[in-house]
Amino acid sequence: xxxxxxxxxxxxxxxxxxxxxxxxxxxxxxxxxxxxxxxxxxxxxxxxxxxxxxxxxxxxxxxxxxxxxxxxxxxxxxxxxxxxxxxxxxxxxxxxxxxxxxxxxxxxxxxxxxxxxxxxxxxxxxxxxxxxxxxxxxxxxxxxxxxxxxxxxxxxxxxxxxxxxxxxxxxxxxxxxxxxxxxxxxxxxxxxxxxxxxxxxxxx
Numbered sequence: 001x002x003x004x005x006x007x008x009x010x011x012x013x014x015x016x017x018x019x020x021x022x023x024x025x026x027x028x029x030x031x032x033x034x035x036x037x038x039x040x041x042x043x044x045x046x047x048x049x050x051x052x053x054x055x056x057x058x059x060x061x062x063x064x065x066x067x068x069x070x071x072x073x074x075x076x077x078x079x080x081x082x083x084x085x086x087x088x089x090x091x092x093x094x095x096x097x098x099x100x101x102x103x104x105x106x107x108x109x110x111x112x113x114x115x116x117x118x119x120x121x122x123x124x125x126x127x128x129x130x131x132x133x134x135x136x137x138x139x140x141x142x143x144x145x146x147x148x149x150x151x152x153x154x155x156x157x158x159x160x161x162x163x164x165x166x167x168x169x170x171x172x173x174x175x176x177x178x179x180x181x182x183x184x185x186x187x188x189x190x191x192x193x194x195x196x197x198x199x200x201x202x203x204x
Contacts, residue, residue, distance in 0.1 A: 041182040062196050063195040083099050150179065
């Protein structure tokens with residue numbers, strides 16, 4: 001069985017967690033009409049029975065080590081709390097699929113289950129991700145500090161990790177939710193060494 005590049009696994013893991021952080025970021029945020037806002041956002045991120053939530057995205061990776069920003073495109077599908085497919089379509093066709101307790105990598109239409117070190121990395125990330133998707137991942141204030149502000153068109157969440165393992169992956173996550181639909185529309189993941197990743201989401 002072919003091994004999957006650990007750097008790619010870590011990068012996709014960070015992005016998967018970032019997506020789920022976007023879905024649950026307001027859980028601790030003290031805002032006016034907090035309960036009503038929270039209910040709207042949670043409802044907007046959870047697909048109805050038998051349905052899926054789908055996004056297309058444009059991802060821009062900036063790093064001092066890159067001669068120019070790396071831009072990629074793809075789509076995300078969430079079905080319930082047990083299935084997620086994060087699929088890059090350009091410039092390279094590859095995906096990470098979480099289906100219950102199983103994790104797969106798919107490249108150019110060929111899918112294989114992740115095992116060994118790569119599978120362990122993804123499994124640890126998935127446990128966090130599923131917890132966040134369920135809406136309880138930020139219940140413990142020891143994990144993240146969350147600040148929420150708003151303007152006329154959006155809610156803006158700033159997440160700062162407190163836990164050591166998450167601090168190794170990210171310094172801060174900035175998330176924008178559309179105020180009308182309460183869907184995530186923009187994520188900026190601030191990493192170390194002046195690197196960051198920006199993801200623009202568009203509901204399908």
